[in-house]
Amino acid sequence: MKINTAEFIISNSEVAKCPQDFLPEYAFIGRSNVGKSSLINMLTNHKNLAKTSGRPGKTQLINHFKINNNWFLVDLPGYGYAKVSKKTKSVFQQFITDYFETREQLVCAFVLIDIRHEAQNIDIEFMSYMGESEIPFCIIFTKADKISKVKIDSHIAAYKKQMFANNWEEMPHYFVTSATEQTGKDDVLNYIDEVNQEVFKNNNQF
Ligand code: GTP
Numbered sequence: 617m618k619i620n621t622a623e624f625i626i627s628n629s630e631v632a633k634c635p636q637d638f639l640p641e642y643a644f645i646g647r648s649n650v651g652k653s654s655l656i657n658m659l660t661n662h663k664n665l666a667k668t669s670g671r672p673g674k675t676q677l678i679n680h681f682k683i684n685n686n687w688f689l690v691d692l693p694g695y696g697y698a699k700v701s702k703k704t705k706s707v708f709q710q711f712i713t714d715y716f717e718t719r720e721q722l723v724c725a726f727v728l729i730d731i732r733h734e735a736q737n738i739d740i741e742f743m744s745y746m747g748e749s750e751i752p753f754c755i756i757f758t759k760a761d762k763i764s765k766v767k768i769d770s771h772i773a774a775y776k777k778q779m780f781a782n783n784w785e786e787m788p789h790y791f792v793t794s795a796t797e798q799t800g801k802d803d804v805l806n807y808i809d810e811v812n813q814e815v816f817k818n819n820n821q822f
């Protein structure tokens with residue numbers, strides 16, 4: 617899929633204030649600093665559409681970007697950032713869960729995982745929450761430029777093992793990406809394109 621236009625629409629902390637347009641929506645979620653905002657910039661061919669930072673906790677609101685006037689990408693705050701105060705943290709968690717539980721336009725979430733690390737409890741717990749809430753999601757492994765191809769394969773194999781050990785019957789659909797090297801871009805965009813075609817055909821709400 618070709619990206620012709622990518623526009624920032626609105627940032628907010630209240631799901632009720634998110635855009636009312638009934639367009640298919642894809643959300644990026646994962647630990648702080650995993651590369652959510654960078655991936656959005658890579659997918660849309662922009663340097664600074666979504667704000668990025670080397671310091672965790674950069675994205676603090678729900679950010680909507682309208683793509684090709686036809687669907688939304690949503691940049692979300694990271695979870696699991698220990699340095700945010702308890703109060704801020706619980707507010708994050710509340711509006712993130714509100715978003716996932718009420719946003720009817722959400723057709724798929726991408727859970728981002730840093731490919732360098734072994735499975736972390738917080739990610740496994742978040743994916744279990746998604747599974748229990750019946751929210752469709754895929755995994756996107758990020759920062760693939762930071763390790764060798766051989767390590768990429770072995771880390772994914774280890775990840776699958778850990779998912780099965782945590783009672784997952786199958787590995788969710790996954791992608792391997794690098795925002796710096798633009799790897800995995802077509803795979804993710806083509807996937808979104810396929811899902812869009814399906815929902816426009818089969819879901820009368822869109
Ligand atoms: P929060 O908004 O704080 O939750 O972070 P985020 O998940 O949006 O991460 P962000 O995109 O801001 O990136 C965090 C850091 O990782 C930045 O320093 C990025 O330059 C770096 N980064 C992101 N993606 C990649 C990648 O694919 N490769 C490399 N080498 N660095 C990356």
Ligand code: MG
Nearest residue numbers: 652653674675
């Ligand atoms: Mg961010």
